[in-house]
Amino acid sequence: MARADADGSRSGRHLHEAALKRQHAREQWSILSLVVPATIVIVLIILIPLSWLFYLSFLGDNGGFSLENYHKMTQYKSYYRIFVTTFQVSILTTLACIALGYPLAFFLAQLPPRWAGVFMLAVLLPFWTSLLVRTYAWLVLLQKRGILNEFAMQVGLWETPIKLVHNMTGTLIGMAHIMLPFLILPLYNAMRKIDKDMMHAAANLGANPINAFWRVYFPLSLPGMVAGSLIVFVLCLGFYVTPAVLGGGRVIMVSNQITAILENQFDWGAASALGVVLLVATTFTLYVAARLFRFDAALFGRD
């Protein structure tokens, strides 16, 4: 009798469990359905157009499948030069950002949070300012009769105005300025998370400040630095506005070439193929980064 009772209540509990499970599943789905509108926007603007470009890049002149658009890239020297320029600009900009961004992030991370917040405005202000405005500012500063040339000649650094813009120099200066906040913000966040006791312990164990920095602090800040550098590098790969304006037609990166192909030849196949290569390079960099450094955790604070 007692056993039958126990059985009965167990099957009753099963019934409840099944109902709860169903209800739980239904609720999970209704919550998840909230992402539908956002997903539709992304599918319409990103997935469908990108798939279309992907398809166009494999379309030959005769309308069938062909690799001719990709084959062209290996044939012409101009393409080779564009890839070299793109990597050159991206790597040099990233290095410049590390050289300028690391000390500033370190300085900010050492300050009491209140003061760091105030000085952080120096990083956030350019971050929030239109990149077109910032590119324009550099165009004005670096031109032949610009402030920089005038100042340098007054001080006696050089005699005649030198060409600082419409070339690689101008492009790199502008790009480094625009990208710097993208390096500093993740690096600063990583540095803030470093346990202060670590440096205390290092000092306690006899390390001088320089030793403690290089053997304890720097390695701990490395993930933040790598995350920031990769963001900068990847953004540089696809950059368009700054090389177009400050490069003056002499710095042609992949994005500039894509527009040029569309403007001059209206060749969607060639432009798409170049775009696919750019996308693959970008995704590959991020994939490797994610594998190596738990990248998205550093970027979005998500585990």
Add this chain to the structure above:
Amino acid sequence: MTWWSRPAADTQITHGSRLWLYVLSAIIMLLLVAPTLIVVPMSFSDSQYLEFPPSIWSLRWYEEYLGSAKWMRATATSFQVGFLTMLVATPLGIMAAYALFVSRHRATRAIFLLLITPMIVPVILIAIGTFYAYGRVGMNNTIAGLVLAHSALALPIAIIVITAGLRSYDLSQEQVARSLGATRTKAFFLITLPQIRFSVITAALLSFLTSFDEVIIAIFVSGGANATLTKHMFAALRDYIDPTIAAISTIMVILSSALLLLTQFLGSKGRGN
């Protein structure tokens, strides 16, 4: 003990031996801020060549800007598109961020990755892709097309900002409301939304700014009577240095600085609560 011989950190390094770091940081901060700020006084110059400091001050370039039908029309378009983008991206961002935060479904990670693709895909590809697709459906040069494309760009930013807000908020408050009989929707609007309002406002402002400052998609997808401010500015920059751009830039710098300070202010108020 004087200031510079006092220890600056746990390693007992003194402020004096850190002096180089302070000087270097000051220079880098100056380099970050100065270029955009220097355009402000230059825009008040009377000269064709942007001088600093201006020898004759005037409002000539502002008059030029305000008197030009082309610039005024483009400004109106940019504000309109920015505002509509904000109205689309913010609610969609709230919904997606909340769902991904609350849901325990296996697919959340994949959906999150999908939703942040606009941050990963080079913008030039989004630009030519939408240009091609819009060409097929006749949406080029329309406000709706531009708003949709800008919303895609703004969504990941909105989602990340709002997720950060949700993370710093104790979700059990919503559970308490629900256990007291509120529906999930009611609990969200009455309890959760007011608590994450600062993130929501920041997300909205960033969505607006993302659209307002966007150049590449605007170059391709906007045009004719619906060309944006940035499209015209870019065209002007490529050809010659038009001082009118300095006046427009100044207005844009003031706008973005005001929005930035607003979020900082709201942020500090949010932390205080």
